[in-house]
Amino acid sequence: MTSTAHRDAAEIFIDTWSLYGRVVSHNYMYHREIFADVGNYLRTRFGGAGISVCDLGCGDARHFSGALRELNVRSYQGCDLSETALAQARANVASLGLDAELACADLSDYLRDCTERFDLVFSSFALHHLTTEEKGEAFREVSRNLQPGGVFLLVDVARNEDESHDAYMQAACDWMRKEWHDFSPEEMATICDHVTGNDLPETVSTLARLATAAGLSAPEPVNRYRWLHILAFGKPPG
Numbered sequence: 001m002t003s004t005a006h007r008d009a010a011e012i013f014i015d016t017w018s019l020y021g022r023v024v025s026h027n028y029m030y031h032r033e034i035f036a037d038v039g040n041y042l043r044t045r046f047g048g049a050g051i052s053v054c055d056l057g058c059g060d061a062r063h064f065s066g067a068l069r070e071l072n073v074r075s076y077q078g079c080d081l082s083e084t085a086l087a088q089a090r091a092n093v094a095s096l097g098l099d100a101e102l103a104c105a106d107l108s109d110y111l112r113d114c115t116e117r118f119d120l121v122f123s124s125f126a127l128h129h130l131t132t133e134e135k136g137e138a139f140r141e142v143s144r145n146l147q148p149g150g151v152f153l154l155v156d157v158a159r160n161e162d163e164s165h166d167a168y169m170q171a172a173c174d175w176m177r178k179e180w181h182d183f184s185p186e187e188m189a190t191i192c193d194h195v196t197g198n199d200l201p202e203t204v205s206t207l208a209r210l211a212t213a214a215g216l217s218a219p220e221p222v223n224r225y226r227w228l229h230i231l232a233f234g235k236p237p238g
Contacts, residue, residue, distance in 0.1 A: 019187060024063075028180050029125075030225040031063050034155055037223045037230055039067035042120070045151060045232075050074040051119040054145065056107040056138075057126025060088035064122060065096055077101040077118075079110040108134060111141035119147050124155035128201045132210075135202065139214035139233075148238035152216060157201045157227045169196050172227065204229065 024031050050072045055064060058078035068076075076098050080086050086102045093100035103110055107126055121142050127135055142152045159168040173192040183191065202210075208218045211233045222230035 019183070019191060022182055023180070023191075026180070026182050028176075030228055033225060034124075034223070034228065034230060035063040035067045038064070038122075038153065038155065039070065041153070041222050041230070041232065042067065042071055046071060046119070048072050049119075052077075052116070052147075054078070054114070054116070054118040054121045056110070056121065056123040056142075058089050058102070059085045059124075061092045061100075062088070064124065065089075065092040068096060073098060075101070077103075077114075077116065079103045079105045079107055081106060108138055108141075111138060111145060114141075114145050116145065117147045117150075118145055119150045121146055121150070121152045122154075123152075125157070127154060128156050128158075128199050131200060132202065132206065135207070136210045136213065139210045139216065142233075143214040143216050143235060146216075146235040148235060150235045152211075152233040152235070153222075154207075154219075154229075154231045154233065156229060156231075157199065158204050158207065158229045159201050159227065161203050161205060163203075165201075168201060168227070169199075175226070201227070204231070207231065 023029055052075045053068065053073055055061060055076065055078035058064070058080050059082070061078060073096055076093050076096070078086075078089060078093075078100060079102070080089070081104065083104055086104060090100050090102060107123070108130065127138060130138060146152060157172075159165065163171070172195060176191060176195075177188055180188065180191075204219065204221075212218055216233040216235055219231035219233055222232055224230065
């Protein structure tokens with residue numbers, strides 16, 4: 001299965017790479033806090049055990065490679081639709097002393113074709129570009145690709161339980177216009193057009209339903225920042 005929405009979103013992301021870089025540099029999406037939480041969670045979860053890692057929609061892997069720095073990572077595989085981002089990811093993962101296995105691919109296609117089994121599957125700010133049906137398939141493929149006792153750690157946006165899609169879009173764009181001060185009105189219009197045209201966030205309860213139907217645990221909430229959630233879905237031990 002190929003996600004048209006995910007491909008369209010990736011094309012826009014590539015076109016607005018500099019805008020996204022400024023979002024990250026100003027910490028508008030709480031990257032510093034989120035990836036500090038990710039690192040703390042993973043150190044608690046895995047300790048010094050050697051782990052294999054799959055990073056879905058890895059981008060340049062700058063923040064995630066930092067979160068992995070104190071772990072015993074045996075292997076790292078990732079996929080993304082941006083060749084530019086993958087080149088940077090290779091360098092960032094190399095700082096861990098690893099040769100990354102990277103593929104320029106849609107995450108759904110990558111999961112479907114993958115034959116490896118991982119201790120950790122990770123994804124940040126990618127799954128929300130898929131439809132509900134596509135997310136369900138992604139959860140099933142993640143479950144298939146996890147070792148028993150492994151974990152799917154998801155960083156993504158999620159609507160509040162009582163919040164409609166349209167209400168979320170309005171509230172998210174209002175927040176960005178109010179708080180993201182580094183952008184001109186024209187640049188903010190580009191960002192909001194990307195969000196309203198490509199983002200399909202679910203509620204956490206919907207993500208929980210999709211995960212449990214795929215054989216994973218209900219999500220363990222690690223932390224959240226506004227609509228940005230860190231959720232851990234475990235695969236039961238063999």
